[in-house]
Amino acid sequence: MPASVPNWSVPDVFEPDGTEELPPELTSNADSSPASLTVESPGGSKQRDLGNGAAVSGSGPTAGGVERRVGKGSGAAKSTGTATAGNRTDVEPADLSTLLSVAVEAVGGSERDGQTAMAEAVDNAIASGEHLAVQAGTGTGKSLAYLVPAIRHAVTAHTTVVVSTATIALQRQLVDRDLPRLADALADSLGRRPTFAILKGRRNYLCLNRIHGNAPDEPDEGALFDAFAASSLEREVRRVHDWASDTETGDRDELVPGVSERAWRQVSVTGNECLGAHRCPVGSDCFAEQARNEAGRADIVVTNHALLAIDALDDRPVLPEHDMVVVDEAHDLVDRVTTAAGGELSGNAIKQAARKCGRAVEEEIADRLNEAGEGLEFVLGETEPGRLGEPSRQLAAALSGLRDAAAACVNALGPEQREDVESGSARKLALAPTQEIQDTAIRLLDAFEEPEQDRRDVIWISAENNRPPSLKVAPLGVGGLLRERLFGQRTTVLTSATLALGGSFDTLASQWGLPPQREARPATDTATAQEPTSDESEPSWVGLDVGSPFDYPRSGILYVARHLPKPGRDGLPDAYLDELTELVTAAGGRTLGLFSSMRAARQASEQLRERLSTPVLCQGEDSTSQLVDSFAKDPATSLFGTLSLWQGVDVPGQSLQLVVMDRIPFPRPDDPLASARQQAISARGGNGFITVAGTHAALLLAQGAGRLLRSAGDRGVIAILDPRLSTARYGGFLRASLPPFWNTESPDVVRGALRRLDEAAG
Numbered sequence: 085m086p087a088s089v090p091n092w093s094v095p096d097v098f099e100p101d102g103t104e105e106l107p108p109e110l111t112s113n114a115d116s117s118p119a120s121l122t123v124e125s126p127g128g129s130k131q132r133d134l135g136n137g138a139a140v141s142g143s144g145p146t147a148g149g150v151e152r153r154v155g156k157g158s159g160a161a162k163s164t165g166t167a168t169a170g171n172r173t174d175v176e177p178a179d180l181s182t183l184l185s186v187a188v189e190a191v192g193g194s195e196r197d198g199q200t201a202m203a204e205a206v207d208n209a210i211a212s213g214e215h216l217a218v219q220a221g222t223g224t225g226k227s228l229a230y231l232v233p234a235i236r237h238a239v240t241a242h243t244t245v246v247v248s249t250a251t252i253a254l255q256r257q258l259v260d261r262d263l264p265r266l267a268d269a270l271a272d273s274l275g276r277r278p279t280f281a282i283l284k285g286r287r288n289y290l291c292l293n294r295i296h297g298n299a300p301d302e303p304d305e306g307a308l309f310d311a312f313a314a315s316s317l318e319r320e321v322r323r324v325h326d327w328a329s330d331t332e333t334g335d336r337d338e339l340v341p342g343v344s345e346r347a348w349r350q351v352s353v354t355g356n357e358c359l360g361a362h363r364c365p366v367g368s369d370c371f372a373e374q375a376r377n378e379a380g381r382a383d384i385v386v387t388n389h390a391l392l393a394i395d396a397l398d399d400r401p402v403l404p405e406h407d408m409v410v411v412d413e414a415h416d417l418v419d420r421v422t423t424a425a426g427g428e429l430s431g432n433a434i435k436q437a438a439r440k441c442g443r444a445v446e447e448e449i450a451d452r453l454n455e456a457g458e459g460l461e462f463v464l465g466e467t468e469p470g471r472l473g474e475p476s477r478q479l480a481a482a483l484s485g486l487r488d489a490a491a492a493c494v495n496a497l498g499p500e501q502r503e504d505v506e507s508g509s510a511r512k513l514a515l516a517p518t519q520e521i522q523d524t525a526i527r528l529l530d531a532f533e534e535p536e537q538d539r540r541d542v543i544w545i546s547a548e549n550n551r552p553p554s555l556k557v558a559p560l561g562v563g564g565l566l567r568e569r570l571f572g573q574r575t576t577v578l579t580s581a582t583l584a585l586g587g588s589f590d591t592l593a594s595q596w597g598l599p600p601q602r603e604a605r606p607a608t609d610t611a612t613a614q615e616p617t618s619d620e621s622e623p624s625w626v627g628l629d630v631g632s633p634f635d636y637p638r639s640g641i642l643y644v645a646r647h648l649p650k651p652g653r654d655g656l657p658d659a660y661l662d663e664l665t666e667l668v669t670a671a672g673g674r675t676l677g678l679f680s681s682m683r684a685a686r687q688a689s690e691q692l693r694e695r696l697s698t699p700v701l702c703q704g705e706d707s708t709s710q711l712v713d714s715f716a717k718d719p720a721t722s723l724f725g726t727l728s729l730w731q732g733v734d735v736p737g738q739s740l741q742l743v744v745m746d747r748i749p750f751p752r753p754d755d756p757l758a759s760a761r762q763q764a765i766s767a768r769g770g771n772g773f774i775t776v777a778g779t780h781a782a783l784l785l786a787q788g789a790g791r792l793l794r795s796a797g798d799r800g801v802i803a804i805l806d807p808r809l810s811t812a813r814y815g816g817f818l819r820a821s822l823p824p825f826w827n828t829e830s831p832d833v834v835r836g837a838l839r840r841l842d843e844a845a846g
């Protein structure tokens with residue numbers, strides 16, 4: 085840790101001024117070395133500095149309708165085609181280090197220790213079959229570090245590697261930028277040009293069967309009663325029809341400008357609604373099928389966590405045969421899998437399913453389902469939103485009635501028959517949602533049979549954003565599922581800038597279903613030389629922190645406004661608004677404000693517009709991408725918003741030199757899933773608060789803090805207005821989850837630093 089306050093008076097120089105000693109209370113924070121995490125984990129394990137910027141620790145054996153788009157960008161993926169048997173090479177591919185050098189040179193970068201350590205660890209995971217969790221800070225170049233060994237493996241072993249991301253932004257970066265450049269660069273060294281594809285759920289592609297009018301339109305309640313809505317829907321659908329004759333991929337993301345969700349529903353199908361290529365009259369031209377076939381021949385298939393989860397959950401595989409998965413943005417995996425494994429019943433969805441059934445079965449049977457939907461809607465409207473222990477008599481009766489009505493429709497729709505295409509399409513479109521309703525009703529009734537403390541599912545009534553109430557169900561945990569269906573099936577590499585929470589991988593590992601880490605291995609025992617764990621029944625894994633090339637203690641300050649009151653329930657206190665005003669003024673704008681609610685973001689925007697001479701933008705006033713664009717272009721502008729900005733803003737340079745967070749982003753106390761998970765862990769003797777709420781907050785804090793330094797020359801301040809980060813017992817865990825910034829609690833020190841930074845930027 086530097087011994088003095090960073091001096092930002094000299095542009096591009098971030099040197100200690102050598103005069104001001106750190107206040108004593110700041111010296112107790114975690115080791116600030118950027119290359120190691122030496123904080124004691126809650127379980128007592130440590131990670132070791134490997135000397136090359138990597139920290140490693142071992143795992144413990146004691147606990148326990150898809151489509152492919154051929155790569156764009158350079159366009160070469162398309163010209164080389166997909167990997168077929170004819171593409172296989174007899175040339176001995178170059179070794180990893182040569183390939184990595186070639187790749188780094190091709191993208192115009194320089195070799196970095198952390199990137200090399202990560203690439204070697206991924207290569208070792210491929211060779212040993214041992215799973216790998218690797219934390220790689222911003223600037224490591226982690227996509228190259230996993231893509232190069234993954235491509236080498238796919239080409240040499242004639243197999244496919246799946247890369248899964250949480251966000252569309254990263255998916256695009258991989259498919260439009262990284263993979264085309266790598267494929268070009270590595271072709272000679274590998275003996276052929278590697279191929280890649282992007283794979284999405286079937287709903288993301290145009291269904292030609294619908295475009296050709298072989299399937300009935302979706303019932304649309306808004307359009308039924310509103311002539312304006314009907315004509316705007318009609319216009320959107322007509323535009324998609326025009327586009328259908330031009331597009332080569334049918335990929336919704338390539339339709340610009342896009343169309344509303346209800347319009348897209350009219351021209352697409354889910355995997356369960358699809359007729360199947362063998363029965364579909366346009367199956368041979370189907371965009372989804374073509375992409376799926378090409379994906380099956382690609383070396384690298386890029387997909388998202390939702391599809392990865394569906395592939396793991398479903399007995400019918402939706403991803404092509406593969407022997408290795410790289411999960412990037414792995415900090416989001418549990419949430420995405422939880423969503424995919426959840427279910428929902430709403431009156432509206434049930435009535436829509438009934439209308440679809442009405443086209444294919446006797447009216448009386450479909451009416452019964454419609455009435456059951458109305459019955460459930462009524463009961464939900466009479467019940468307080470929140471988590472459900474025991475169902476009321478009315479709710480249990482409504483669910484039983486719904487289960488039976490849905491079963492009657494499913495029986496009447498019957499199995500696949502010899503029928504014409506239109507009848508077959510109508511039957512499929514009705515069967516898929518009705519079957520889902522029946523399955524969810526059965527799942528809920530079964531769960532209610534069990535005592536609440538023994539349930540694997542959490543059930544709650546949701547009434548968010550003034551929408552009609554719905555009944556939701558989600559698994560209490562997804563560790564068992566991931567352990568069996570992901571880690572149990574193939575070698576998995578999990579990576580993100582944020583995985584070691586509180587200095588340890590154990591918290592996230594337990595959510596993934598991996599055993600806790602055993603004692604740290606010696607520094608000489610690198611990730612390339614791990615012995616397998618002794619208990620064969622446990623998934624064996626390695627945790628590795630390759631640090632970041634950024635000099636955090638010299639580039640950034642973590643400021644905690646310890647003198648402020650704790651955040652309250654009724655909006656931002658005046659003291660917070662005063663502090664925010666001072667900070668933004670000192671920074672000359674250049675501020676990203678990350679708030680825990682839209683209400684707080686709006687309140688801060690309104691108040692600061694009155695107090696400041698620099699512009700303030702607020703999320704929701706325009707599209708988020710437009711707002712981020714305006715923010716990036718004008719350094720004097722500040723941007724305030726909530727959750728999507730915590731992870732989605734990438735603005736390097738002088739437009740972003742201050743990130744302010746109003747409070748520690750714990751989940752709401754009435755969040756049904758978080759509170760159920762918390763209670764379950766506490767009941768087993770664990771620390772439910774830290775494991776659930778602490779993990780949630782630590783992940784978001786680290787993601788939010790990650791917005792500040794986006795390139796090696798960036799400088800700035802993370803300001804946390806919530807004093808609990810310094811005063812509460814859990815504060816140490818949260819601070820240890822952040823990069824090793826220089827710390828202060830002094831408003832004068834931080835404002836001085838911001839002013840110097842503003843002056844230096846000019």
Ligand code: SF4
Nearest residue numbers: 291292293358364370
């Ligand atoms: S196979 Fe036919 S029904 Fe299925 S998505 Fe393709 S075009 Fe649509």
